[in-house]
Amino acid sequence: MTHDVNVALLPRIARQTDSKVLVVVMDGLGGVIDPASPTALERAKKPNFDAWAKEGALGRYVPIAPGITPGSGPGHFSIFGYDPLGLEVGRGVLETLGLGIDVSPGDVTARANFATAAADGRLLDRRAGRIATEEATPLARALAAAVPAVDGVRIEIHPGLQHRFALVLRGAGLCDAVGDTDPQAEGVPSLAPAPLTPAAERTARVVAEFLRRAHAFLAGQTKANHVLLRGFSGRPAMPTLAERAHLRPVAIAAYPAYLGVARLLGMDVEPGVSPKSTVADEVTALEKAWKKPYDFYFLHVKGTDSAGEDGDEDRKARVIEELDRELPRIRALAPDVVLVTGDHSTPGPLKAHSWHPVPFLLHGRWVEPDEQTRFDERACAAGRYGSWFPALSLMPVVLACAGKLAKFGA
């Protein structure tokens, strides 16, 4: 029997209630405690977060294990109580689901780029000069019409932003163990789609034939004359949040990968948000969703991670301040339990995701407050939950604080 209570106990003890939980994920929120360089949370003026911190309890959680840096997928899954070590969720399926395209068990998806290749096959630009969405979308639709199927396998092409699109293969006997064709470098040709297991041989042949026909179709294009594929993946088998904890969840998120996570967990998606939305727009969508019969709200803010990746702690602080200004509107909704955190740390000085524990703030009637009065890494490390709280314990605590878990055993 597993000792992960999300798996072993939640389906037995979770009960549906009217209480409403809000989980706010500021992507890449955490920084590195460093006397020489304040973190974005330390730089930001955020009186509303700090007021919540004073009333609630703080800590830092470990997404996977100490020292392990999570990608965005594993980071989010662990917050929601899904052990990332037991899941292999490809980026292809996350992005495809995030575009609102259904992916069923047995389908195979990949992330695709339009690219520019020279006559001899060498890649000149892996992103086709970041071709405009307005130009790329009709081209993707024409390509879809030109290659609707290969060898009995249905081929779907779903346009994304700029050079990006999602490829979906639907048919019997497919296998996602196919290697990337994107060499992740320019000046070299793209790779042939390689079967990584014998079971994937037919799928790799179908992909190769698709690419042959696609390149023939695109031959007249000056920029987008080539297709690169990566992240071949299928839909993993996992219980939804409704199956696991009788929740009625909804997501407010702007980017496909996070909507993909939400859809895999069976969340509805509140409309009205796009990558062009402001944080205030997202909170407006949250307000709309609040009137609906959901009891679990996931609000994702992307800007913190992008700023961290760029090494810009000041910009990251401004994103935190932007959300802080909207907190009075969120408080007015009177959520029963609020968890504010990140899906991983992205310290500006490191300019990348990191393994450092992720700060979190928990607020609610049954949360034991600590002595901390502001929301930042140092306060979280000194807070109620310390620096080494396991990610998979967040959901049980959040649901318990919301009165959604019955006792275990007589």
Add this chain to the structure above:
Amino acid sequence: MTHDVNVALLPRIARQTDSKVLVVVMDGLGGVIDPASPTALERAKKPNFDAWAKEGALGRYVPIAPGITPGSGPGHFSIFGYDPLGLEVGRGVLETLGLGIDVSPGDVTARANFATAAADGRLLDRRAGRIATEEATPLARALAAAVPAVDGVRIEIHPGLQHRFALVLRGAGLCDAVGDTDPQAEGVPSLAPAPLTPAAERTARVVAEFLRRAHAFLAGQTKANHVLLRGFSGRPAMPTLAERAHLRPVAIAAYPAYLGVARLLGMDVEPGVSPKSTVADEVTALEKAWKKPYDFYFLHVKGTDSAGEDGDEDRKARVIEELDRELPRIRALAPDVVLVTGDHSTPGPLKAHSWHPVPFLLHGRWVEPDEQTRFDERACAAGRYGSWFPALSLMPVVLACAGKLAKFGA
């Protein structure tokens, strides 16, 4: 799937880099926090360790589980990320490998002592009066020549210090499940080598015949007329640090058991160190090794444990001070990450290994400093990592701080 990330993730995410990691193990370093009796770390004047403590982060780790006292083998394996509960590594194979003797899968080794027995077989001295190495070595070589094989099994005898030698059996169908012949007491006869499983019956017969011939050969000796065997063991199957984490490791250690651990993990051994070496000699060997293309350095200091076993906290403090005086030379090497710790606690008042969490100090660019300013048990308990950090998380954190782990998942 295992949740030990050393096994499940490191082989996938570890990457070779130029950064250099130093792990300093002061054997049996930890003491017991006790208002009535300061620990050796509290007694020692160690300005250089304290300076590192101020810049870095402290904690105490749990070698196996709270309450479990490790031997030296399990203690070391856990620091290096090898779960001791999944490994049974006998003292025989550690000592034999430590003498520089190769042990292949299928071989069986044992630790051997020359001893003194009376005519009726009762043991008079389990160590043959601690016979001098100069006297014991030629005797061991003569014994080896007298009994080169038994029943098709090759017999090797490798002299150690004083009365100690290593016995190695090489041949087909051997099994290490043989009981000790050393009764761990004097005034009683030695034990017959007992097969602990049916598969070990032939091995036990070979050992019994070897002992019969050895005792006949030694009959004329006054001191060393008997042989005692213990710790029958074979080489366990385990990945090297190169296989697990793409490391290029080297060990600086004076005693065979620790060199045995190092060799099992695939470490090279830097020459120039012996049980007669001072701590300064070991640091000189470290300096030499630093010029070579290694990226993982294991420096072992024995004296702390021996002093703890003798109940002499002041002597233990002096060993710590001896290393502290050499730290400026180590700092001059500019290691990217340093871990200073013990393989277990050996509190002087207990005069034995103990289960108490083991103090550690972590230093490096991406280590989040805490508020602690000296390196001792109390400061470590109040430090960033607390008193209950799992040993198996040390390696992932150390490698992450050295930039040697890529992220997990998209």
